[in-house]
Amino acid sequence: MTTEELVAVRLLPEALDFLRELVEANSYSLNREGVKKNADLISTRFSNFDWAEHRIASPVEGTGRHLLLDSGHVGPVVFLISHLDTVYTAEEQATAGPGWNPEGERVRGPGVVDNKGGTAMLWLVLRILQETAPKTFHAIRWVAAWNAAEELLMPDFSVACLAFAPAPKAALVFEADNSATAGTWEVVHWRSGIVRYRLICEGRGAHAGNGHEKGQNAIVGLASAILEISGWTDYGRNTTINVGTVQGGESTNRVPDLAEATFEIRFRDPTHFAELEARLASLPATIGCSLRIQKVAEITPLDRGADGDRLESNWREAGRELGLSVSSGGRRGSSDANYFSSHAPTLDGLGPRGGNMHAIERRDGSIQITEYLELDSFAAKAALNARALTRLFP
Numbered sequence: 001m002t003t004e005e006l007v008a009v010r011l012l013p014e015a016l017d018f019l020r021e022l023v024e025a026n027s028y029s030l031n032r033e034g035v036k037k038n039a040d041l042i043s044t045r046f047s048n049f050d051w052a053e054h055r056i057a058s059p060v061e062g063t064g065r066h067l068l069l070d071s072g073h074v075g076p077v078v079f080l081i082s083h084l085d086t087v088y089t090a091e092e093q094a095t096a097g098p099g100w101n102p103e104g105e106r107v108r109g110p111g112v113v114d115n116k117g118g119t120a121m122l123w124l125v126l127r128i129l130q131e132t133a134p135k136t137f138h139a140i141r142w143v144a145a146w147n148a149a150e151e152l153l154m155p156d157f158s159v160a161c162l163a164f165a166p167a168p169k170a171a172l173v174f175e176a177d178n179s180a181t182a183g184t185w186e187v188v189h190w191r192s193g194i195v196r197y198r199l200i201c202e203g204r205g206a207h208a209g210n211g212h213e214k215g216q217n218a219i220v221g222l223a224s225a226i227l228e229i230s231g232w233t234d235y236g237r238n239t240t241i242n243v244g245t246v247q248g249g250e251s252t253n254r255v256p257d258l259a260e261a262t263f264e265i266r267f268r269d270p271t272h273f274a275e276l277e278a279r280l281a282s283l284p285a286t287i288g289c290s291l292r293i294q295k296v297a298e299i300t301p302l303d304r305g306a307d308g309d310r311l312e313s314n315w316r317e318a319g320r321e322l323g324l325s326v327s328s329g330g331r332r333g334s335s336d337a338n339y340f341s342s343h344a345p346t347l348d349g350l351g352p353r354g355g356n357m358h359a360i361e362r363r364d365g366s367i368q369i370t371e372y373l374e375l376d377s378f379a380a381k382a383a384l385n386a387r388a389l390t391r392l393f394p
Contacts, residue, residue: 035064113354188349221289246390
């Protein structure tokens, strides 16, 4: 085994103990106290590094404070990015039973891989560097940064980080490893852009019986538009359209005059997205109804550029040195990498491997959180990350 691997294996029990603490403490995005507890656990575990701590308020109502730990070393800035929040409410976590559920070579629990596993991985990688590559460890100004509300996909976190430490040399995001195959590793080199819309259909209200022929049903008009845009999904081009909410009408004895839905387009190719926007602008309405479309929010795709390509190549070369197969892939989801990539070379997917992110199964009134982490991926991925960082900053 290499030096990095030996240290990773020795420190693994401590890293998993840290992860268990994080998973058992609920930190739903709008559970402000839970997010604070998560930040406190991280602060305590990182205290041996003796880095300066900063907590920055998020402007999103009901959320906690972002956590930044700054090594203060003299050298180029490198962001190490994770997040504090999860998608699971405190009620869901309590109802599902124990948060930490070992199951053979896996452990199941809320946020165990998204992204509390990434946080524990981040700590383990720094400890490996501290022991095996002290020159690299002290030559970089590390800024470990945790988004308090990453699951809400707001841009304020990256803005705050870049104001705190401008012109970073790299932004390394510790979301889960992208590989679906045991024994292989895959960093994330592209992520979808996301644009969210509100779709409003206006019809004509009327009595559901006596005046039915005089009405124009806004719900029917909206349904027609929903079926049209849902058919534009193209998996081959990594474009998906999802209608997430629908509402309209007051009662069954009235022809509804107003209905609306929210939907999002996720895309990898900006050219294809531009084509879909043009189709939205000319979306036909049911006769007698009118449609309005409002853009609500927009997240640009993860854009690596040439410097991002070099980061990816560096991780591949580090894998070859360790005898590991490292490839690159993408996701239709977004992360903080989307926001950082236009400001710094960015690489994502540096966390451990797992699956079922955000997933809950409901059966006969009971629930089970099925998100899991593959335990045997932890030490190897940590060693890979440490070797890649040593190669990047010798």
